[in-house]
Amino acid sequence: MTETVNGTKVQRTSAGGDERPLLEIKDLQVGFTTQDGLVKAVDGINLTLYRGQSLAIVGESGSGKSTTAHAIINLLPGTGHISGGQILLDGQDLTKASKHDMEAIRGRKIGFVPQDPMSNLNPVWSIGFQVEEAIKANGIATGRKEVKKRAIEVLNQAGLADADRRLRQFPHQFSGGMRQRVLIGMGLAADPQLLIADEPTSALDVTVQRVILDHLESLTRELGTTLLFITHDLGLAAERAEQLVVMYKGKVVESGPSAEILQNPQHPYTQRLVAAAPSLASRRIQSSGSIAAAESSMQSDAGHAAGEAIDLIATAEARAEAMEAAATAPPAIIVENLTKVFKIRGSGEFTAVDEVSFEIPKGTTMALVGESGSGKSTVAKMLLKLEDATSGKIVVGGKDLASTSGRELFELRSRMQPVFQDPYGSLNPLRNIGNTISEPLSTHGYGTKATRRNRVFELLDQVSLPRTLISRYPNELSGGQRQRIAIARALALKPEIVVLDEAVSALDVLVQAQILRLLADLQSELGLTYLFITHDLAVVRVIADHVCVMQRGKIVEKATTDEVFDNPREQYTRDLLAAIPGAGIELGA
């Protein structure tokens, strides 16, 4: 433990020793005033963070983790307010700090890196302007030249090369990863003692996520910044923080050193989180190697979770059996040399999909994996004929898609249904659930009003939702429930093929696990063929039989799931695998 000049550069110590904690939260309560009275989002949490340490708050959305972060910097949204407890920063109670004091603390003492890089930069000001105003507001530098120099320094430090050239550009000219670097740079612009990172990489591709988190880690270590990290991904949290705090419904259910919690979770909720995290589950399947080992780990899981765990390993195992049976069936989808070229005004052509070929055997799942921009969604759009192919062939159920049109295409569409990523955007908020699910039925002239209603009930049963939902509206449902509705709608016409475009990416881990389980069950029950598009290899391990890895429009690796995970041939695939959070964590099971 060596202290340097200004007292902020303290080397990391594993425990605080006799030192005073930098941040101490005592019995914090945060409430939101609603028409039904006060709703408590954070209900009496305690937390201690020592200088130079890193701590992660883990929980699903609605658990109060982001609210805690916002309470610390006193920027609670809407009617939110601190209704009790203390937040001590270096001994000063922030809940009693004046508005003026808080302005001095924000940025200078507590840096904040927000969640969504797309919405957290003001679109009408240049990057340079926004970084420079942070520097000026905190009095880090004065004079135009000095401020600009510091801005470049900060951005370079955050890993943004050629920052001096990019200062004059605007946020929309930056990629998500670059914007996040800018936000990290802004958060660290005034050398704060504490950096709060609220899901800083959730909106980014896995490989970008890894690079950014690595950078954030080395940067905070170098500067001696204390890190408070907020995430929904347990694997990520354990990998990136020394201490874990697990939150559930506004309360801390478990806290302690990361490795300890992961290997020996005490609270049932933590146990479920550990069991459900795809990043961890896929690790476990991988490390077990044989079915026997998987079974034993499955049992130990079941033991932990007291029967509550959603068992992704068993799901994966059942999949393996189904696949053997399917090996002899004719392919449901054949894609040959599929190419899509977009014309870009002014700068010629852009090949989004380049000579892609694959087959999907009936009743199996093919995962199309790649980062955003790799062309995977364009393949899905062409398969659904929402986009025309530039060249190449798509054969669905023996029919060439290019030559079908009108009536035939209409019929083909009933056999091929999509589920999209965003369950909030893909359901019409003005139509109730019953209408939403029965829409494809009435479009395709299925039965009478009464039989359609019965089919809707049947579908609600299939996706394990109560029948009473039929008259409810999307805004009354949770993200997971909405995605179930989207799946029910896709299944309404008894399709043979379902195209799942990032269908679980927007969901919380526990919900994600439930949906994956549901998809697997429906597949074995109904003999569905899935094209599963995702950027998350961890999910692939659980659900897919075959994997195609796409990079810049081309398929760079094509193999069975086991081969890809056990024996990746391409460097790119290895990068993707390494980017699964929690890769280096020893598990207890």
Added chain:
Amino acid sequence: MAGYIVRRVLQAIPVLLGTTFLIYFMVFAMPGDPIVALFGDKTPPPQVIEQLRARYHFDQPFIVQYFIFLGNIFRGDLGVAFSGQPVSEILGATFPVTLRLAALAVFFEMVAGISVGLISGLRKGGIFDASALVMSLILISLPIFVVAFVAQFIFGIQLAWFRTTVGSGAPIQDLILPAIVLATISFAQISRLTRASVIDTEGQDFVRTAASKGLPRTRIVPVHILRNSLIPVVTYLAVDFGTLMVGATVTEGIFNVPGVGRTLYQAIIRGEGPTVVAFVTIMVLIYLVVNLLVDLLYAVLDPRIRYAK
């Protein structure tokens, strides 16, 4: 950017042709013979009528009249009013007055509307917000001529702060009261729009991020909230320009402003085809130019538009 402006200017051509044709047709279809009406109760000799008809091309079929008019416009000749004065001369005398009035009105409605909207938005649900809403509703419900007469009576006659009618040369101090009256039409809309826009912007993530950087409120409001909120307001301004011209016609009549509105009104009453068409054509032209300017201003406010080519 240059390509964009050229494209917009080219788009204006069919719009101008269409509007002039429509207006010309409507003036043509107006009941009554304008030449006969010109002489009031007197009955002029038939050859005088014939002569006048030929002079204004009223003896030709409609479509020929229209093309003669168009051809003249291209040669910069807007025709001659019944008074014998060239229309371009009347335009030259009246347009500067109306432009001054309109500019003043826009200034008043922007300053008042945006300030009231900003404060209401920042203190949503407060007393200021509630009174602003009531005020706006009252102003929206009142026809402009009522506002004009009431203003004229109170500020012009009772308090005698302003002159009740505009003197010759239309000096700025005489135009203030008519401009305020004209501004009331759109003040309510602008303040409500600004309010909604401010509330929307304040809830944006980047505003919280700005605060998390340690910026004081006095900087966040103008830099991060107001500028972003102005984008829809500026767009509204373009549409609003039409309302302003309608309002100007009424207001100029009441305050006796020697501007376009009053002259146009008189020309319509007299059925003076050439004058009406020429005036309206110029108005359409100005409307198109204002819309183009607003779109360019929009690009200044929002860099995403600027670079999205």
